[in-house]
Amino acid sequence: MASIDITDVRKAYGSTKILHGVDLTIKDGEFVVLVGPSGCGKSTLLRMIAGLEDISSGEIRIGGRIVNDLDPKDRDIAMVFQSYALYPHMTVADNMSYSLRLRKTAKEKIASAISGAAAKLSLTPLMERRPKALSGGQRQRVAMGRAIVRSPKAFLFDEPLSNLDARLREHMRGEIKKLHQDLGATSIYVTHDQIEAMTLADRIVAMNAGLVQQVGSPLDLYDRPANLFVAGFMGSPAMNMFEGTYRAANGGTVELAQGVVVPLAGPAPTADGTKLTLGIRPEHVLVGKTGLEGIQALIDLVEPTGFGTILHASAFGADVKAFSLERGVAVRGDTVSVSFPVERIHLFDTATGSRIG
């Protein structure tokens, strides 16, 4: 087990810059999830930690030792690949023992290590099979088994669940979390799936366009997104965002399109006339009957999810999404009033994208 320190790490392929200086400290035993859209540099960062990509500049330390110029095998890390990367011509047992055999570990030690891992991952009856004869979930478990037999300093996961169907993904998510709680190993997990990030992480690192956008606990990122990118990326259905202008008069309001005014509370967040983006999560939008206080809106679309209902309404020239746990709140064509509870409102500076208050 070890901590991982990343200091001002950059990556460029020729003149194309992929990472623009990443700083990150991962504590011993922590489960950190790198999340972001495709091409944000999260996989590149993981591969640089693994030693599969060169580091253009900056420093990566594992357990205090600089690993920039170390080969992957000398970094004492294990990685689970999206494709699992199992050796197709080897049995499950051989796949799991390969790294130990290369290190000339004693036979009895290998046997006990792989039988321990197999038991932990319920792979024992499959040990003599080849990967071809396994299902997706079983292959995934073999890939994890191959990682844990060595008890490395850190585990790296590169979108390990992307190739599984939804149900299996949910199940394996739970297994990975349990495994981490059992082993307590430092883990870095890359995904583009924000649900995986929320459920697995001790801390989430949200990345976009080669930059770290926000680092924090899952609920931190959800409740207090640092900027428009994080606000829009975390949460499904995504947060509503409306552009408007801050007005200091009347105790502070945000003036949205078509003269709609949303009152704010507390001290003035910014100067009068500043362009703002008002964000509110769909589950926080209140939908009521017309006539009540609020903004008039016309229901365009009703999406029942079973768990609740997603309502799409048009108001002040914008699309307002609302999520309700109740059913039959409204039907298409209804006119309703929507309101944004003041304590649930997120404000962002439209020009810089960063959070206000």
Place this chain on the structure above:
Amino acid sequence: MTEAVSAQYGRDRRPFLRRLAIASEPYLYSAPALILIVTVMLVPLAIGISYAFRDMTLLDPFSGGFIGLDHFRAIAKDKTFWLALKNTVYWTGYSVALQFAFGLILALLLDKPFYGRGLAQALCFLPWAVPSFLSGLNWAWMFNPVVGPIPHWLYGIGLMSAPDNILSDPDLAMWGPIIANVWWGIPFFAITLLAALQSIPRDLYEAAAIDGATPFQRFRSITLPFLAPTIAITVMLRTIWIANFADLIVVMTNGGPADKTQIVASYIFTQAFRRLDFGYASAIAMVLLLLLMVYSLLIVFLRQTLLKER
């Protein structure tokens, strides 16, 4: 087809012509392909094989009679044939081994990305496009001390005591066509092995690197098992091909000096087109065919076992 099925139950009451049509339907569908195969492949093969059992000398108008196994008895006593068979083994063995070794090295080099790889690939595959007769002539000239540089180079680095033509040296002559053949045939192995290499998922190598495998261990435990079926099939193809491949030898040495470079294929050529004894040539060709069939069955069997292990 449903009608055909019903015929199994009870007596078929349909008219005879209709039943005939139904019964012959599958054969009629496959007839065009079968007729084509029979006329262009089987008929010439059968006629060729029949020559082996007949006295077929082109210059003798009374020849053509059936002589049973006389040709094969003659082969058993033919010293040149046995020498040619031994030479064939050398020629094929060295050619295939060297072509394979250099082809594999070339494929491994071309598999790694580098600046100008596209051009290098195109150039490396160029020898394959050179007609074999042309490359034979080319190499024959290069080995000729009067016009070619190679004897002078070999003399210069001390490998030869005098800049002689190795094609006229009974002990070395076989190496002339072998070298020409290796040069000419490397691209075949390079192309097929490169294609196989590129089908190996990259992340297997990455996983192995993290698992602690050195480049050589990665080659042994990932590259070789993945290449094995391709290696088996290409080596088999090339072996048969080269064993039958007389062009370079006919052009460069014509089997000489003193039959030292005569292989079975060039011996067949000599018997058929210089002595014009088609019957004897055909009998030798049948012996070669049988030997190669046994060999390829062995390789196919080997490949099946390799594939089963995947």
